[in-house]
Amino acid sequence: xxxxxxxxxxxxxxxxxxxxxxxxxxxxxxxxxxxxxxxxxxxxxxxxxxxxxxxxxxxxxxxxxxxxxxxxxxxxxxxxxxxxxxxxxxxxxxxxxxxxxxxxxxxxxxxxxxxxxxxxxxxxxxxxxxxxxxxxxxxxxxxxxxxxxxxxxxxxxxxxxxxxxxxxxxxxxxxxxxxxxxxxxxxxxxxx
Numbered sequence: 672x673x674x675x676x677x678x679x680x681x682x683x684x685x686x687x688x689x690x691x692x693x694x695x696x697x698x699x700x701x702x703x704x705x706x707x708x709x710x711x712x713x714x715x716x717x718x719x720x721x722x723x724x725x726x727x728x729x730x731x732x733x734x735x736x737x738x739x740x741x742x743x744x745x746x747x748x749x750x751x752x753x754x755x756x757x758x759x760x761x762x763x764x765x766x767x768x769x770x771x772x773x774x775x776x777x778x779x780x781x782x783x784x785x786x787x788x789x790x791x792x793x794x795x796x797x798x799x800x801x802x803x804x805x806x807x808x809x810x811x812x813x814x815x816x817x818x819x820x821x822x823x824x825x826x827x828x829x830x831x832x833x834x835x836x837x838x839x840x841x842x843x844x845x846x847x848x849x850x851x852x853x854x855x856x857x858x859x860x861x862x863x
Contacts, residue, residue, distance in 0.1 A: 674690065691739070704742050773802065
């Protein structure tokens with residue numbers, strides 16, 4: 672319906688907005704973002720629906736930029752979830768490889784000891800050194816993955832980056848003559 676509405680009237684704010692919303696719900700985040708925004712070089716505002724609303728003097732408040740932020744956040748969460756799954760698969764794959772290498776080396780060591788009729792205490796030392804080496808590999812790999820995981824954990828937004836009215840991350844901070852920083856959209860909404 673939205674595509675048909677855009678064919679009939681390319682200036683329809685609601686058609687742009689609802690098409691972006693529909694694509695976001697269908698998890699087509701890139702298409703949703705593309706429908707909610709146009710490259711900055713083509714329009715004075717980065718959001719086509721927002722730009723059309725300004726031209727037509729329609730007050731949609733922060734609905735359109737908010738939908739765009741939600742689409743970008745969902746896209747980022749989707750990409751992050753894929754990355755975490757790939758990281759977990761890589762971790763399990765490397766663990767299996769290290770364990771297979773450990774078993775292969777232990778079997779090879781036992782075989783050579785049986786062929787040579789080696790001293791039992793010396794063979795235990797060799798087996799223990801092989802196990803210790805691979806256990807160290809596993810520990811080092813776990814440490815490496817935990818360091819990567821710590822860097823990608825969620826962080827809280829500092830208070831000085833949050834707006835005083837909406838308590839969200841300020842997109843376009845503006846300093847008032849009194850020295851207080853507000854988000855531009857909050858000031859515009861207040862003045863309308």
